[in-house]
Amino acid sequence: MTELARLAAAVAARLTERGETLAVAESSTGGLISSALLAVPGASKFYVGGAVVYTARARLTLLDIPQKAMDGLRSASEPYAVLLARVVGKNLKANWGLAETGAAGPDGNRYGDAPGHSCLAVVGNGQEVSLTVETGIDEREANMRSFAEQALALLLRTLG
Numbered sequence: 001m002t003e004l005a006r007l008a009a010a011v012a013a014r015l016t017e018r019g020e021t022l023a024v025a026e027s028s029t030g031g032l033i034s035s036a037l038l039a040v041p042g043a044s045k046f047y048v049g050g051a052v053v054y055t056a057r058a059r060l061t062l063l064d065i066p067q068k069a070m071d072g073l074r075s076a077s078e079p080y081a082v083l084l085a086r087v088v089g090k091n092l093k094a095n096w097g098l099a100e101t102g103a104a105g106p107d108g109n110r111y112g113d114a115p116g117h118s119c120l121a122v123v124g125n126g127q128e129v130s131l132t133v134e135t136g137i138d139e140r141e142a143n144m145r146s147f148a149e150q151a152l153a154l155l156l157r158t159l160g
Contacts, residue, residue: 004145007152008036014159015046015096020124022155023092024050025063025084027075028104028118032148048092053084053101063087076101076113078130081121089123096124096159100151105138115140118147122158129158 001009015022024047026033034050037043051062059065065087073080081099089097102118103109109117116135121128133150135143 004032004036004149004152005039007149007156008040011152011156011159012037012040012043012046014156016042018159020095021046021048021093022096022098023048023088023094025053025088025097025099026050026148026151027052027054027101029100029144029148029151030054030104032144033098033100033151036148036152048094051088059084063091074111076103076109076111076117076119078119078121078132081119082123082128082130085121085123086128094124096122096155098122098151098155100147102133102143102147104143104147105140107138114138116143116146118143118150120147120151120154122155124158127158129154 024034031052037047053059084099085097099121103113105115108114115138118133121130
């Protein structure tokens with residue numbers, strides 16, 4: 001079992017045990033977080049939906065976050081990840097929202113973040129937790145997997 005699958009199974013067990021649900025907004029992981037969670041048998045008990053929010057158009061269309069809400073924010077930042085987590089959870093009426101946004105590589109992003117930079121957030125049940133990850137590598141697929149693993153690990157820690 002891969003680390004990603006192990007983390008997804010642990011998150012699934014914890015959410016199911018608590019009778020709680022999760023919605024996911026991810027960017028540079030391209031759906032890996034949702035895919036890992038949906039691979040767990042019984043995912044419909046805890047997973048209510050998700051979106052790959054890779055562009056401003058996707059943010060507006062899929063999550064209904066207007067450009068005005070972005071005033072003072074930039075993507076690939078902890079405040080932006082918190083906004084995504086909060087909105088995806090609220091829009092899908094989930095107990096928890098999980099978000100990831102970053103630069104998988106091989107290049108950095110237009111904000112000057114190096115490849116391997118990702119911001120993660122978990123919002124729910126009165127909690128708001130965020131984390132910035134820097135892998136220090138520029139290999140896209142490895143970063144995508146690392147970001148997904150670290151997002152699920154953050155969620156698992158937050159769930160207690």
